[in-house]
Amino acid sequence: MAGSNFGEVFRISTFGESHGPAVGVIIDGCPAGVKISLSDIQHQLTRRKPGQSNIVTQRKEEDKVEIQSGVFDGVSTGTPISLVVYNKDQKSKDYNHIKDKFRPSHADYTYDAKYGNRDYRGGGRSSARETVARVAAGAIAQSMLSQLNIKVISWVSQVGDLVVDQNAPTFDLNEIEKNIVRCPDAEMAENMIDLIKEVRKDGDTIGGLISCTITGLPVGLGQPVFDKLHADLGKAMLSINAVKGFEYGSGFNCVSMRGSQHNDIFKKEGDKVITKTNYSGGIQGGISNGMPINFNVAFKPVATLMKDQESLDKFGDDATVSGKGRHDPCVVPRAVPIVDAMAALVICDHLLRSKVDRLDQLLS
């Protein structure tokens, strides 16, 4: 109801404020027998960590994760897995200047109106620091998927007007982790880094696009009506801070296409049913068809600027919000592991959900 949990079977519940003692997550419904290593979880958190490069926020957090339950002798036991990361580098004083002010395009005003009070330090619960919990839980989901040979890969495909061409010869998914912007085209990565630095120099921020592909999926994930696989992926992505849009397969381009062009024709490849094109993005009728799942997620420019902005305070008076604190000039490099995590969580959940579709599978 209060919306801090996600998933039906593989279900996570998160907690934590940006400048409170800790952020963390309980994963309930992870099956027994998943191999879980602290270093795999830590690896994903490190991909998300502040201070990882010179184009992201310089807040210094180790983001060291602890496993509090649910894992015994390196495997999940079927009971809830609790993961916690204690906050270290909370410069709460940095936020006294906005205690009573509403930062433009932040959640200050809406939280204040909704709850009557709020933890104003660093955005409190509305801070993207909450995604630490998602990434930690997602790492467990990725461990499970890896035992099932399913792969989730995300990357930065656009920053500002700089668009990656997926058909360029320089496009290579192995490049993603080799540059600080997480772009699969090494040359474009350089351009993006330059753009982000330039924007930061202006005290400004810039938007970006993340693309994701999921391969190795069986046919049959997703539920027919409201819990279509892409509807749950869409909700997962739209729940990430700063996201403004989601599209899968042909996406918004479908609007100007004709059916004869858009339909994906089935054919056999060995024993496997595949489609000649993949405008469906690997999902038909809400259910995976075995082709790769492809989707895009649009991230807005970060709302915190290193500039003064006009605004209001909570008494309704005019106020100036000045540019202070440590923030990202562009959110997408650090959002790649968050997209990975949310995608992995949705897939694990639907994998488990799809296990009870048929009585003949229960009888076996």
Place this chain on the structure above:
Amino acid sequence: MAGSNFGEVFRISTFGESHGPAVGVIIDGCPAGVKISLSDIQHQLTRRKPGQSNIVTQRKEEDKVEIQSGVFDGVSTGTPISLVVYNKDQKSKDYNHIKDKFRPSHADYTYDAKYGNRDYRGGGRSSARETVARVAAGAIAQSMLSQLNIKVISWVSQVGDLVVDQNAPTFDLNEIEKNIVRCPDAEMAENMIDLIKEVRKDGDTIGGLISCTITGLPVGLGQPVFDKLHADLGKAMLSINAVKGFEYGSGFNCVSMRGSQHNDIFKKEGDKVITKTNYSGGIQGGISNGMPINFNVAFKPVATLMKDQESLDKFGDDATVSGKGRHDPCVVPRAVPIVDAMAALVICDHLLRSKVDRLDQLLS
């Protein structure tokens, strides 16, 4: 789990196949005291009905709705409201030719793989006929919103390459129901109708875009983390048949914008806090800020063509799917009331959810 229900407090559960006896819905959690009129529900169903004009499918369904429970003396009693529409014009024989074949970009293959059997007549549960239940339930939600002075308005904003200009002097929301394509620009409506007819003549289909605006909302709807208001709107829209993308506020355009351009500056208008621009689309940090909510929904071209298409049958052999049956050349004119319905359902659910945010409101 099987995904045929939607909403947490104002919760609907739907049932029904395209060519089964009936489609319907139970609404659980509608508060006592909502004025409910059969004719209001019927009105919305008529907006969605097949055969309503010469640019939609000619299946003839009255779509006459019955209220089976939950309403007494014209008002809701707080108990579940059951609505049912019996199917009349089921030409099931029309579907014998596809009994064992997988229609391209339909759900035939995925349902078959998932369940091992399926009701192949007219797509069964994967048919857009399922949306009858959504529209009926949405009509109840709209009745509740109307008592709270909240308005949901959707329209066709693009068909193929024909794009409505919201800033044109001819743009008028009062036009929407005056033309059969449901476009708020009378002249563009004519062009769209011509395009749809031309496409149909080719035995082909075309995609489209629906825009929606919601006004009169209080500040504070939506939950902070996973159940952000736009995340739930996004899921609602993505769960509608043929939808490939969702964006709100600035949407995908945000990717190439700078923060200084994208931030919405607060100001006072009388006693009310408003923003100078509305790139946030009425939602900040996942919570409504009192400005109009705006979003777009992309619909793919209908997959059923009046042409032969290559495919496979369920035995893995090559097969030809021939173009038969009664179908829409473009789905958006009839999808407008579906978008209205799903939006109204999300808003009612979050209105109720937001009533338990604060202890001081419980004490009063």
Place this chain on the structure above:
Amino acid sequence: MAGSNFGEVFRISTFGESHGPAVGVIIDGCPAGVKISLSDIQHQLTRRKPGQSNIVTQRKEEDKVEIQSGVFDGVSTGTPISLVVYNKDQKSKDYNHIKDKFRPSHADYTYDAKYGNRDYRGGGRSSARETVARVAAGAIAQSMLSQLNIKVISWVSQVGDLVVDQNAPTFDLNEIEKNIVRCPDAEMAENMIDLIKEVRKDGDTIGGLISCTITGLPVGLGQPVFDKLHADLGKAMLSINAVKGFEYGSGFNCVSMRGSQHNDIFKKEGDKVITKTNYSGGIQGGISNGMPINFNVAFKPVATLMKDQESLDKFGDDATVSGKGRHDPCVVPRAVPIVDAMAALVICDHLLRSKVDRLDQLLS
């Protein structure tokens, strides 16, 4: 939230008032492949039907059930199954005399206070007529269990002070359906019938106890903490009208027992692990251990008497509630199929839930 649904995976949503047009249920999450016969459902409804004997209410309802969706060629398709029973013998006029009065130990007062209005005819939603939907859904669950060789059997084990002795030589579960009180001891059945008739002659009513046993269950159903198998069975039973208590295994007798007496010692019987005694009632740590599950459910005497009773009306004035209408002098004979149904629903739900406990089962 409004509580008209039950179950997590095998989930039902019910609707309907005693004197409205219909009562019914949607079952979402029934796996594909369950053999479903209209006559099996009808059979269970007939066991619950009013007017079935001279010791129950004489309201005349055929209780003829229709399947509206989810079944194709005699098997479930995996999509929602909708079942509806139209009300026929609604003598709504019978209830005008209580329109503004609160019947003692009924839900009139609490509904009125909760909702501000209510359908007063025959108790509306609070009527035990709502259990028609449970029995119909339970019949589907029983069909699934029967394909898995799991048996649920309930019977009347006490009426007033007349207690069935399970160790008597005359105790025989095959007797249950052979007498109108549904008692497994033919002689005791006669005594119970006499008692019920005597009570009815006084214009009074009497309480009763139903016992249930479930056999053929695999080890491992139930979840460790809140959704223990007996906790869900308990909730299911306590949600039935007129139930005041639930106990399983040793039940309330455990209070005066010692551990050395109460512990069930494990032993092998062939390849199977069993226990020498079964004070655990087939459930240990909330999880089935393969032994029969046993529980008891206490039903209060029906609140409607054929006598005048003092009370209040909704204006706060003194009022007399007179004894009118058609009611059961003792609820347990007709409640047996309701207990069966609710037990079967819980077991189906937990069977499905237990299918995602282990990764090795997902890999196979």
Place this chain on the structure above:
Amino acid sequence: MAGSNFGEVFRISTFGESHGPAVGVIIDGCPAGVKISLSDIQHQLTRRKPGQSNIVTQRKEEDKVEIQSGVFDGVSTGTPISLVVYNKDQKSKDYNHIKDKFRPSHADYTYDAKYGNRDYRGGGRSSARETVARVAAGAIAQSMLSQLNIKVISWVSQVGDLVVDQNAPTFDLNEIEKNIVRCPDAEMAENMIDLIKEVRKDGDTIGGLISCTITGLPVGLGQPVFDKLHADLGKAMLSINAVKGFEYGSGFNCVSMRGSQHNDIFKKEGDKVITKTNYSGGIQGGISNGMPINFNVAFKPVATLMKDQESLDKFGDDATVSGKGRHDPCVVPRAVPIVDAMAALVICDHLLRSKVDRLDQLLS
């Protein structure tokens, strides 16, 4: 699905094993504005703590609780509240002797069969140590109830054959916390303590009964069908370790009562509607009627004995389970705060759920 969460609006998710690093809970849906004090939470944990007297287990745990989120300046902010208690006195070696053995009437066998592996140390997740999380969360619920003037009081009403007489002149709820057995009759408390000591001397254990009363409730809590207030209370209680039965109001005694005796007659007391008797236990039709809620919970004798017992090991061979470790001879003295906690959680949840019953309340 995996059942580690409880509640719909005021929802808790728990984690932790007896001998893992920590046990804890996330509370999601606690309204903003509840006054929260660490010492109130600690107080309830201290009531549940091992080693508190000479009739309970001598495991030494401080049970010091930390608040990790959701509280700012001493009040709840509306965001998730995370509470954690680190385990200190884990003598895991004590459990090596049962690593491969199934203790009688414990969850060893069922967990092993369900999950394929288990954390055998101290029962792992099946240990009553899990209730630390419930008591911590319940303390928050009790803080909220206290701001609403609602009181939950539980006590030991029976140990073995020693039954408290509620009508005795020595019965006094103020006595509960004055003796180590938590019995409201000082003299009976002495007898109970003697009995427990005697049982312990035998290396044995004994069952007990806890009674609870809830006062100050408004009319209207509870939902009509499956989520009746007593059904949710029943599930809450049955989910506590060692509970075998639940009854409310007249409970199992209703079976032998007549309606004319059992019906609670309404009357006015000032402006308030009350009933002359309270066999309904404060709940009619599943909804609170403003009278005190009364219920009883039966606890079995603890399964761990200080005696050798025959059993099986996980290889199917005969094994002897010897009596070692630190355990309670009778569970009820420490279970009183657990019953308090679970009752408070149910009431908070239903209080919030009842706030969206009526449109007129939304309009105000």
